[in-house]
Amino acid sequence: MNIHSSKIECVDEPLVLGTDPIPAKYYYDADWYELERKAVWMRSWLNVGHVCELPEPGSFIRRELEFAHASVLIMRGKDGEIRAFHNTCTHRGTQLTDAACGKQNTFSCPYHMWTFGTDGALISAPDFERFYTTKEAQALKPVPVDVCAGLIFLCFEPQQPLREYLGSMAEKLEQVPLARATTYQEYHYDIDANWKLTYDNFQENYHLRFVHPRTAGAGGFGEGNQFGYPSHFSINGIHRTQTIWTHPAPEVPPAMSTMFMRGVPRLMADGLMDLPFPREYFALFPNLFLLCNPGQHFLHTVLPLGPEKSRGVIRLYWVGDDETASTRYFREASMQTARDVHSEDVDIIRAGQRGISSGAIEHIHFQEKEVLCRHLIEVVVEKVAEYQAEVGTG
Numbered sequence: 460m461n462i463h464s465s466k467i468e469c470v471d472e473p474l475v476l477g478t479d480p481i482p483a484k485y486y487y488d489a490d491w492y493e494l495e496r497k498a499v500w501m502r503s504w505l506n507v508g509h510v511c512e513l514p515e516p517g518s519f520i521r522r523e524l525e526f527a528h529a530s531v532l533i534m535r536g537k538d539g540e541i542r543a544f545h546n547t548c549t550h551r552g553t554q555l556t557d558a559a560c561g562k563q564n565t566f567s568c569p570y571h572m573w574t575f576g577t578d579g580a581l582i583s584a585p586d587f588e589r590f591y592t593t594k595e596a597q598a599l600k601p602v603p604v605d606v607c608a609g610l611i612f613l614c615f616e617p618q619q620p621l622r623e624y625l626g627s628m629a630e631k632l633e634q635v636p637l638a639r640a641t642t643y644q645e646y647h648y649d650i651d652a653n654w655k656l657t658y659d660n661f662q663e664n665y666h667l668r669f670v671h672p673r674t675a676g677a678g679g680f681g682e683g684n685q686f687g688y689p690s691h692f693s694i695n696g697i698h699r700t701q702t703i704w705t706h707p708a709p710e711v712p713p714a715m716s717t718m719f720m721r722g723v724p725r726l727m728a729d730g731l732m733d734l735p736f737p738r739e740y741f742a743l744f745p746n747l748f749l750l751c752n753p754g755q756h757f758l759h760t761v762l763p764l765g766p767e768k769s770r771g772v773i774r775l776y777w778v779g780d781d782e783t784a785s786t787r788y789f790r791e792a793s794m795q796t797a798r799d800v801h802s803e804d805v806d807i808i809r810a811g812q813r814g815i816s817s818g819a820i821e822h823i824h825f826q827e828k829e830v831l832c833r834h835l836i837e838v839v840v841e842k843v844a845e846y847q848a849e850v851g852t853g
């Protein structure tokens with residue numbers, strides 16, 4: 460293992476991370492999962508939404524983050540600031556709301572009617588004189604939150620500010636038009652697989668020709684690159700990117716080209732045809748993928764639900780409403796295409812987990828072109844080692 464995996468900055472150097480096989484227990488062991496939970500998940504900045512979901516003062520979204528046993532309310536205050544708080548009344552802990560999103564200026568606890576403002580302050584509480592505390596001391600408990608490129612990130616125990624955490628990725632993200640998005644479509648899936656096994660499936664192309672012969676065959680692989688390996692990859696500290704290979708003569712199915720052509724006028728009008736990093740696939744530690752191309756701003760996050768269970772959230776972001784039927788058609792078809800490809804992945808990921816969880820193999824092996832997967836696990840191992848050194852269990 461390379462002890463400095465999280466400090467590496469390089470392009471196309473697969474051997475920089477070594478060639479060792481990886482212990483399979485990292486992908487199912489409950490004790491290891493608990494270490495990851497504390498060392499990685501509680502300490503990492505995680506994308507939980509987009510500013511377009513909080514258009515006005517009082518707009519809020521609720522996020523359930525199972526790894527932290529937390530329900531979090533992210534809201535825009537009267538002053539326009541975005542803040543996040545535990546969805547936990549400071550009287551006796553009752554959750555303030557079970558609404559997924561909405562708009563309101565105050566949050567009243569249903570139990571004894573303590574009422575909080577969008578800045579977290581306790582505004583009123585019935586018969587409060589009988590308590591042995593002050594309203595100031597009973598404000599909602601905040602969760603650190605920040606925004607980059609329109610994406611809302613939160614972190615329960617930040618070790619550094621968001622910008623520093625994102626490193627060189629922050630500047631790149633700010634060049635893509637994601638911050639301008641005003642709407643999105645989403646679907647999520649729960650899967651019986653460790654979060655890394657789920658995530659790794661989307662950062663290697665080795666499986667494309669076997670799992671996606673129909674859907675990814677048009678542009679995913681071909682002569683000269685029979686596995687559709689990326690043209691380049693980079694390691695950027697804890698994060699990484701790959702440049703998706705461009706098929707020299709893609710055979711695009713007629714339905715797909717019709718779909719794309721219908722969207723083109725709108726994309727041109729929105730200035731979204733000529734984008735920076737059009738083939739760049741960003742993989743932000745620990746769990747985010749982002750691909751901005753003229754067709755769609757594709758975002759995918761994977762969250763752990765346990766050692767052998769995870770949840771993926773896939774979003775396509777758009778600029779502007781569906782002004783024409785063609786725009787609607789284009790957007791719906793883009794989402795359905797993403798779902799089609801994804802539906803081919805799910806069963807194979809589950810099958811991988813079942814095999815690994817059996818304990819039949821002690822190690823897994825990453826080849827030269829699966830370096831992004833290797834980098835993820837190496838950074839995780841490094842974060843766990845740092846954590847253990849700090850708390851004295853290493």
Ligand code: FES
Nearest residue numbers: 548550551568571
């Ligand atoms: S628990 Fe919320 S007001 Fe009592």
Ligand SMILES: [Fe+2]
Nearest residue numbers: 660670671804
């Ligand atoms: Fe796949």
